[in-house]
Amino acid sequence: MDDRLKKLKGSMRRTVLQDLNFTEGLKHNIKNKINQIHETSEEDIILAVFQLLKQERTGFELSKLIRARGIKTFENEEGFLYMTLHKFEQKGYVNSYWKDKDVKYYQASTKGLRLLHTLDNKREGKAYSLKEILDR
Template identity: 45%
Template structure:
């Protein structure tokens, strides 16, 4: 953990949280909430936002995990299915590099979709495939 974050955590434990006591049940509930599945709408929005810069599938997966999105952790094939779908709809471009790694990035059409999704982010969840067709 970054030194600044450790210092902040220590400070908060000594002041802000010093009077709080969490039961095992509370810890369990908090962990459960953190691990809850992200909505399809938020997942699509996050993937599109991450692809404003070029990334490999592995880099994208790692970026999602760093944001506590573990949907693809056990099944990365699902991520590649989503990327293929986005590419076939014409919202992503891809290219292979000299080391046989495929890189993905939004194109102009994908950027327009991202803007649309960001405006709709307050709308109730839809499955990402429904969003692509809408």
Template identity: 35%
Template structure:
């Protein structure tokens, strides 16, 4: 196997890959399918905060749900959490282990229940319910 790797290293690869317009279109569509809407991210965040979690735990769980918005942008998650605290949808507390835990409050539970009932991810009603552009780019 090492010999094959050495031989591969000696081969010169083209600096530019040639893609047809259709290939490009397919790639962009695949990328768009992977991205979650702000409403989906917000609902997932609220669902995960049914139990007390640290920001780091929440980040890992969102990534496990294929939500990639916060990869290399962890600060954006904390901005979202702060905004949700301001709306009184979630609360936070510092524990003896010097970790800050976030959890869902009654107001957040009601919003989550209504959002899950609509089940229309991109509906204007859901966007209004969730408060519009709460997620930071």
């Protein structure tokens, strides 16, 4: 398989990618835009999750509502959403409970609501709070 990929890559360079020429300035601009999108999207995702979890919701409901906001991070990767919710739950930002043995509901805890308030109101707080959630 590795040899086939190498051959494909070489073939792409000789045909499709042959006419592409990126200057260093253009490469730098593209990298900056990608970094800006990445930073913004993490913040948007966390804000969206906590805003939506003011009310109890299932993971499926949450996923649909996040997609409705135009955030496609969890599209086709719902497992990542559940890992994120579990991480928030372990840190005390989200509470959950099982209903009817097969449906799990999530809701922002008091700590999660305080975090949401901080994220909504303070620019400096956003960077600190996001770092706190993602790194610990």
